[in-house]
Amino acid sequence: MAIQNYKNHIRFYPPHHFVFYPITLALLASAVYYAINDAPNQKLWMFMSIVVFLIIVLAFMLRQHYALVLQDRIVRSELRYRYFVITNTRFEPMEQLLNDGQIFALRFAPDEELPKLVQRAVAEKMSGNQIKKAIVNWFPDHQRV
Numbered sequence: 315m316a317i318q319n320y321k322n323h324i325r326f327y328p329p330h331h332f333v334f335y336p337i338t339l340a341l342l343a344s345a346v347y348y349a350i351n352d353a354p355n356q357k358l359w360m361f362m363s364i365v366v367f368l369i370i371v372l373a374f375m376l377r378q379h380y381a382l383v384l385q386d387r388i389v390r391s392e393l394r395y396r397y398f399v400i401t402n403t404r405f406e407p408m409e410q411l412l413n414d415g416q417i418f419a420l421r422f423a424p425d426e427e428l429p430k431l432v433q434r435a436v437a438e439k440m441s442g443n444q445i446k447k448a449i450v451n452w453f454p455d456h457q458r459v
Contacts, residue, residue, distance in 0.1 A: 317452070317454070318422075318452050318454035318455070318456065319452045320446050320447055320449070320452070323422065323446075323452075323454075323455070325458060330377065334373065335370070338366060338369060338370045338373070339370070341366045342363060342366045342367055342370065345359050345362040345363040345366055346359075346363050348362075349362075349363050385458055386414070386418070389417070389418055389421050389458075390409070390417065392421065393405060393409075393417060393420060393421055394406065394409070396425065396428065397428065397429070397432070400425050400428060400429055401429050405432075408432050408436060411436045412432075412435060412436065413442075415441065415442030416435050416440065416441070416442055416445055418442060419442035419443070419445035419446045420432060420435065420445060421453070421455055422446055422449055422452055422453050422454075422455060423445070423449050423453055424449075424451045424452070424453040425453075426451075427449060427450060427451065431445060431448060431449070434448070
């Protein structure tokens with residue numbers, strides 16, 4: 315497995331990204347094509363276009379929502395635990411000063427960089443992207459959604 319860093323940390327789920335979406339997009343393109351070019355059945359094809367479009371939107375929203383809400387809770391818990399083990403102080407006071415993007419970016423910081431990066435993120439109001447770019451030795455997260 316490749317060493318994880320800022321440039322390669324995005325993860326794809328092949329059945330979803332490379333099978334489901336291409337098939338549904340092809341169905342949508344076909345339905346739109348026939349809605350334009352098949353005058354006798356135009357209403358049927360328009361209806362099919364709308365149905366396929368709604369399936370795509372719903373699938374994307376549900377997939378993202380369920381997985382990300384759970385992942386966010388896990389990341390917060392893990393970060394609280396790691397911060398406490400490393401510093402012997404609770405993370406919650408610092409957490410109140412950080413936004414979600416900053417907190418989720420901090421998960422990639424290794425133990426030796428985490429406390430200083432948390433302080434720096436609060437002091438400099440760093441964005442999640444800036445935090446990720448500031449990490450010297452990336453702490454991989456290969457199990458995220």
